[in-house]
Amino acid sequence: MRLDSPWCLIGPVLRTPEVDELTAAVQALREWQHDDAPMQLHPGDIGWAWRLGAEATAATVRTWSRDGRILAVGFLDQPDLLRFTIAPDAHHDEELAQRLAADVSDPARGVLPAGKVYIESPKHTRFQELMFQNGWQSDVPWTPLRRDLSSPVEDPGVEIEVIGPDRAHVHADVIRASFERSTFTADRWHNMANGPYEDARSLVAHAGNQPVAAVTVWSAGPGKPGLLEPMGVHRDHRGQGFGKAITIAAAKTLQELGSSIALVCTPSSNVGAVATYRAAGFQPMPEVFDQRRD
Template sequence: MLRTPQVNELTAAVQALREWQHDDAPMQLHPGDIGWAWRLGAEATAAAVRTWSRDGRILAVGFLDQPDLLRFTMAPDAHHDEDLAQQLAEDVKDPSRGVLPAGKVYIESPKHTRFQEQMFSDGWQSDEPWTPLRRDLSQPVEDPEAEVEVIGPGQAHEYAEVIRASFDRSTFTEERWHNMASGPYEDARSLVAYAESQPVAAVTVWSAGPGKPGLLEPMGVHRDHRGRGFGKAITIAAAKTLQQLGSSTALVCTPSSNEGAVATYKAAGFQPMPEVFDQRRD
């Protein structure tokens, strides 16, 4: 059964995502993706989430990252569930179901599932490649060689300043940090790197619980301070923070075309995994 949850029902969707994270899983929707979306407010986040359930159990969770982009994942034991794959395909393809509109749209889902096979059979195409990267946190993480702080509400304006200056179309504000922190943020941390007391880089990390992969989302370096190693430093600090939170690995994913970002993550000890592709209907 397809459902758009109410705000008070989002906890169940986030908890399902937590339970489905494990180190052998393909790159997939993470509870941190929902946490980052919370910057726009609880109501907007709920409106962008879709769940599919059977017999009272959530089997798939989707998130409309953009009106034309659905990111979703499913319970590990449902990856090859024929009935679920058929239901998902029907709901995604039919604009009247309220998942994706007509026209050109995109889907991000785990590789090698019955659903993904079904969509290729229905004529959907692979889109541009993304590179997932992973750092094993079973070994000690080195110091970042920069001044990095875990920030709280009093420094939210500094975090917001860096994020806005890191992404060309960013509309991030101090208010949005507070929105984010009011969501499923109990196992998350926001970090800011400083140089001569100026905020120069920022990241938020999201734990899915002890022994599970954690996520970096987002990570940015102020455009006026690039090329000085701050991206590497704050990425190392992010990995160290996730290790302290009990995460087994640190994950991040970036467009393969963003060679600078890939190089930064690799310099910080992250290993690239096989590329992943969204599916596209033209």
């Protein structure tokens, strides 16, 4: 058995075979999700990236394959940050770990640039062990949180709107007002909806006639974990419980979509976000750390 090319870049020019490969990468991520897995790349992460368009999304995705089967999927969330996950039965695959380590460590291979770079990968894999052995260090901690959806989810206590194409601007406006550097627009919502959005929903919470909070939830299929990405509260309406309310609504929607648990991950330093998710019934899991090469 051999590994195919050091990495398979999907894009940047979108052609039909590349669309098929991108679809295959998302499908692999769906298959790899399960309740006991460590926090890992989710198909919703690719779905949210799709707001920039199919070609831009394709240019950020890498796959590693053996004998035609995808074993790892990577996503350049930032030019210096590669987030990826590995097929569950390949977590301790020595050949794969060695290839991944070589590809992400050598700028000439085009996966990550020279200089300070970061990797997010599942805990307790052979690859992560190998990177530490090669001198990579732990970076700042993140807190993953989860809510079990096997029991009924309470009413969020506010009016919740499920956003359709004609109301994309409402969702986009709240997200932009929630994140200082957000460039999200209605057009980008439509781009996102043209991606792997069939099992996703965008929600907006209203107080009176005002949209006050927004979230998009991503199902990976019935019986699998769902993801919140992103969730935000309008800067003019913070401190009133709307973050808790929209997060409960997100959990309720994922439950209706058949998800087994709801997942979210936030920097541990963002104590307000951690408190909001906990107030909405999410339980923190052990912290996770990116790996950094200085």
